[in-house]
Amino acid sequence: MVLFIVVLLGACARFAGLGAPPKMIFDEIYYARTAREYLTGQPIHEWTHPPLSKVLVAAGIRVFGFDPWGWRFAPAVAGTLVIPVMYVLGTRLFRSERLGVTAAVLTALDSMLLVESRIAKPEAFLTLFLGGAYAYWWASVRSGRVGFLYLAGALAGAAMATKWTGGAGLAILAITSVIAWRRGELPWRARHLIRALVVVPIALYASAYIPHFVRGESIADLLRLHVQMFQYHHKLVAEHPYASAWWTWPLLLRPMWYHYEAAGGIMTGVFAVGNPILWWSILPAMLYVALRAVRHRATTDLFLILAFCIGYLPYAFIGRLLFVYHMVPALIPAFLATASALHGLGRRFGPAVPLAYAIAAAAVLVFQSPVLAAVPVPQTWLRWWTWMRTWV
Secondary structure, eight states: OHHHHHHHHHHHHHHTTTTOSSSOOTTHHHHHHHHHHHHHTOOOSOOSSOSHHHHHHHHHHHHHOSSHHHHHHHHHHHHHHHHHHHHHHHHHHHTOHHHHHHHHHHHHTOHHHHHHTTSSSSHHHHHHHHHHHHHHHHHHHHHOOHHHHHHHHHHHHHHHTTOGGGHHHHHHHHHHHHHHHHTTOOOSOHHHHHIIIIIHHHHHHHHTTHHHHHTTOOHHHHHHHHHHHHHHHHHOOOOOTTOOOGGGTTTTSSOEEEEEEEETTEEEEEEEOOOHHHHTTHHHHHHHHHHHHHHHOOHHHHHHHHHHHHHHGGGGGOOSOOOGGGGGGGHHHHHHHHHHHHHHHHHHHOTHHHHHHHHHHHHHHHHHGGGTTTOOEEGGGGGGTOOSGGGO
């Protein structure tokens, strides 16, 4: 019942007023436009990332039309599904329904995940596919059902077909599989691992390009496209007022405004900012898990550390333009670690501690909601949401 309520409230937050603002904002000018081009057969405008997210956005446009509701529908569905996926992942990972519910609650209360679910961008899809891949992998380990392993590989391939950074999910599953295999914790043979984590993801990634084959493109065309994609990201030199360094993201030193308009003393805004209660807990929670891993070396803790480090730390070595939303996939292990840390605090100091934490996070989310969903408010209220000078 608690999970149902959490998912319902999360869905309401994602779909309520989904058409606001009533125009393209931030990267929607690339993704929404390209989604329509897949439907109409026009030349593809956004080609720097794999096509899956744009094809999914196109499905919403096909049903609801080329308007804000249409191009934001699929991300809102994906962002809603992330909540129960985190419940499944937490339940299978920790073998605890309570921890699964806690992970789902934290996911539903995060401001950044809410914003990314209400805009035509890839992050909601990427988070859903990675979370689903991890959840099915752990379900396969716990149940011994090899079919879950293949589903994990398929979703990892879908993550890579959304953004190349989704390939980190495959690396995380492969390394965790090796660790678990050496410990005798895997119930399947090596051939299943190779098929599920190599063959299936490659097949899924390739299938995302079916719309390109339908348009008459050849394999040679797609190979040239991949070379151009690599060269674009490798050589990108650009500036943006809301660019931020990787180390600033957990501290929320430089969130970004996807949209801001003011007229007649009234403003509307979409502020891509994490819930400070949650984000400022990420590094302490990961430290908690790391210290526990040193003592017990549990595969679950090693997985969380791997998933966070591989999903986050490589950005320290990337020289191109970066933004705070690149942190989003790392929120999966971060919120699982936070749920585990809260559970530990609850056992030591009583259940009031995690309950108070959740109430505080919910209060902050409600407080931030006008600038997460472009609700018209007096322009003078802006000072209430800009807690630091760098937030402007």
